[in-house]
Amino acid sequence: MWLILALLLPHYGLSAPRLQDVDVCRTDNAKLLHRIQVLENKLELGRLQLKDLRENNYHSVKSKYYKTNVAKSRTENVHIPPTDGNLVVRDADCSDIFESGRKQSGYYRVQPGHQTEPFTVYCDMSDGGGWTVIQRRSNGKVSFNRNWQEYKKGFGLFRNRNDEHWLGNDHIFHLLSGREMSLKIDLTDWHGNTRYAIYDSFRITNEEDKYKLWLGYYSGNAGDALDGGSNFAEQWSASLKGMPFSTVDNDNDRYTKGNCAKENKCGWWFNRCHTANLNGLYYKNGNYTGQYDNGIVWSTWHGLWYSLKFTTMKIRRPSFLNAGSGDGMNV
């Protein structure tokens, strides 16, 4: 027994360095193979991003879009999330993104569930953070007079901090389904005054059910205009709770003699018709007159004949609400 060990030990001792060399070589080889794989993945990601850029014509200097938006945006301080890994989406919404440590406001890609493709949203990381913006009005450059399909898919610009857009009823539905979410509405008038309204348990039904609106308790300082204000008669005809969505080509309101979406030139959850409509016409300077009260209206603050300068509708999980909620983000 001891003899065998005595014979083996010197042999083992001599051959040990050779085995270590092989191990080092194998490790280096594995590292190189891994590095090649990473580079190949990056190359594939680059190819996909290039394809996206070419197909969407964002940067062609000949395009109108470039001249009016991209060239201008280059001089502005705009946060674009890092492109590396951008096509691999793991976040359901901006609350997820905020919780994972990315706390800069800007455009991010989210995927609320496997039933949808990833899509781009603006994340408002101010005001306590984690807000997914579903609507923004700020300058009147984007028309909100759109049909059912456009409201379903979403429209507007999704590049600069101040861009106007509607995220899309399907996207909003998917963001809300299966999750308890709060809705916050930030409002700014033409004198720079701000108000806000928060509704808990915000959700909408699916397209088949015409995206009916459901809202929980109100809090804030703008007044509960989505529920028709404090007047009972107004609530009966103007509360938007439980109302289906209507557009110019899809009248689901309770106004039997006409189409609220046509009068207001936008899609919204109309009753007969409303005491709050944030998708209305963009009138500059606030007060307006006309046949219909079709401005950007929050009646419990400025009445039906005052059109607001800036609005945002944004959602996040209610667990964030204690993190501090102020007067919202301004222009």
Ligand SMILES: [Ca+2]
């Ligand atoms: Ca009608």
